[in-house]
Amino acid sequence: MNLIFLGPPGAGKGTLAVKAVEILGVPQISTGSIFRTAIADKTPLGLKVKAIIDAGKLVDDETTIALVKERLIKDDVKNGYILDGFPRTIPQAEALAGFSKVDKVINFDIPDSGVLERLGGRRVCRKCGFNFHAIFNKPKQEGVCDHCGGEVYIRDDDKPEAVQKRLEVYRAQTAPLIDYYRGKGLLLDIDAKPMVDQIVINFKKAMGI
Numbered sequence: 001m002n003l004i005f006l007g008p009p010g011a012g013k014g015t016l017a018v019k020a021v022e023i024l025g026v027p028q029i030s031t032g033s034i035f036r037t038a039i040a041d042k043t044p045l046g047l048k049v050k051a052i053i054d055a056g057k058l059v060d061d062e063t064t065i066a067l068v069k070e071r072l073i074k075d076d077v078k079n080g081y082i083l084d085g086f087p088r089t090i091p092q093a094e095a096l097a098g099f100s101k102v103d104k105v106i107n108f109d110i111p112d113s114g115v116l117e118r119l120g121g122r123r124v125c126r127k128c129g130f131n132f133h134a135i136f137n138k139p140k141q142e143g144v145c146d147h148c149g150g151e152v153y154i155r156d157d158d159k160p161e162a163v164q165k166r167l168e169v170y171r172a173q174t175a176p177l178i179d180y181y182r183g184k185g186l187l188l189d190i191d192a193k194p195m196v197d198q199i200v201i202n203f204k205k206a207m208g209i
């Protein structure tokens, strides 16, 4: 099962993906995490994309497509994958169609108010990437990940100026993918407003599992 998770920043794609990986037994591939790891490791890719990402803009299609194409060659995606954060533009979707067959696209439906509330409080583990929230889902010990003991921090692109920019970019460049995939009969809408446990239920229902 080859799945795409589509939705605005802060819709909970990464959070659901962690659960969906357990349910489906296929890996999550998050372009955002790949970029953040590259930035932390100061690789050539990381140095190239850091300023772009911190400003809330999109990395160019050519770079992003090459990254995903290379990732989908690996053995662990034989039985499927969850693409989280890719494609984010029509050219990315068209390129993907040329090297992989997408089975379903999960569209995370959430109003801007929900996005702002989530991103405003989002805290992320630097080591394992787990998402916490300053109010709704705090780590037991402040600043320390419950799962791996890593440092829990605020992503640079979750700062208010970057969040506004990311929402604009989402509307202009990514939202057109909703109609693109709906037109291909691949889209499954899920209500992404509730808390995680309910979203897992909504996801299973949409998938018929």
Ligand code: ADP
Binding pocket: 008, 009, 010, 013, 030, 031, 032, 033, 035, 052, 053, 056, 057, 058, 059, 060, 064, 084, 085, 086, 087, 088, 089, 092, 157, 166
């Ligand atoms: P979120 O879904 O919370 O916005 P991600 O972790 O998916 O965050 O992505 C963080 C940033 O990484 C994006 O704002 C963008 O700059 C970059 N990025 C991730 N995926 C892509 C992509 N498919 N194309 C271009 N840039 C991307």
Ligand code: ZN
Binding pocket: 125, 126, 127, 128, 129, 130, 145, 146, 147, 148, 149, 150
């Ligand atoms: Zn962790």
